[in-house]
Amino acid sequence: MSYEIRLAQFEGPLDLLLHLIRKNEIDIYDIPIAAITEQYLQYLDDLERWSLDVASEFLVMAATLLSIKSRMLLPRRAAAPDEEEDPRLPLVQQLLEYERCKWAAAQLADLAARNAQVYGREPMDLRPYRPDRAADGLDVTLWDLVDAFRKLYLRLPPSERVAEIRGKVEKVEEWMDEIAERMRRYRSAEFTWLLGGRFTRGALVAAFLAILELLKDGRLTCRQAEPFGPIELVWTGD
Structure with missing residues (x-):
């Protein structure tokens, strides 16, 4: 062999x-x-x-x-032996x-050998553990409202974005009564729809502050059906 x-x-x-x-x-x-x-x-x-x-x-x-x-x-040239390339x-x-x-x-x-010693697993299906927020919706923070207000503010004509002194003074208390009356009638409304009319700069700011006051008093609540979705205002004052 x-x-x-x-x-x-x-x-x-x-x-x-x-x-x-x-x-x-x-x-x-x-x-x-x-x-x-x-x-x-x-x-x-x-x-x-x-x-x-x-x-x-x-x-x-x-x-x-x-x-x-x-x-x-081979012998190198005697004239310039250092100039010849090695x-x-x-x-x-x-x-x-x-x-x-x-x-x-x-x-x-x-690196490949070390990575070969790391074992992963397939992602788990966590949908059964997802909380059901279909009824209550997602929590809406103050910054979510501010961001929604900023988007409405950018819809104003450029002339309305500059502060001017005008004869009519917008009062937050009057806007609180106006929004409360609307919400009693509709019970719920989207934030952009409620403030999406022909507002001036002063009226839009006053109406937004009125909504914040109603939220603070507990007469309004906010909810959001899905992340980055529209914010809905719900009347709870009665």
């Missing part, structure tokens, strides 16, 4: 080069290209010896290392970029 032995596999030629650099504790900015090339070719020989397929990219990197090695052996520089840049990408991939894999 025969066994097939596989050597350590790498994701690519750059991964193999990084492995060799770390194994030999080599400075990545000063790679002894001759020694690394020899070890790299030895690895490829081992792959072929164990009848393993060698990817073409590994062979391309082998050719690149041999090319760099041959350029390193033939190892493109390879070093590739290794550094690959190392950064590999580090980012490891971080993402770690």
Whole structure:
């Protein structure tokens, strides 16, 4: 019975080069290209010896290392030896970029592993526990009334939004009697309908203050059938 032995596999030629650099504790900015090339070719020989397929990219990197090695052996020009580019520089840049990408991939894999340990569940149907407010409606706050008043105020003509001194003075008490009379007749009415007539700026402000006073006295209540729906005033004075 025969066994097939596989050597350590790498994701690519750059991964193999990084492995060799770390194994030999080599400075990545000063790679002894001759020694690394020899070890790299030895690895490829081992792959072929164990009848393993060698990817073409590994062979391309082998050719690149041999090319760099041959350029390193060539004598440099005596005139300006420092101005010549190091033939190892493109390879070093590739290794550094690959190392950064590999580090980012490891971080993402770690996050994925941690997220895989978190289990969620489908959202529950909470409608059976929802309170039934069909009769009483939602609670209406003072700020809901102020917002409804602001929308009515913006409907006024621009000339009515400027404060002017006029002969007639709007009295809150008179508007309280007027609104109370209307509410006794209709029993309930929408806020915008009740104050949606041809109001001047002063009359609209006085009518709104009158509604607040009636609410304070308990002669009016507010309700809202649904969130952001119309506000309904209900007469409770009698």
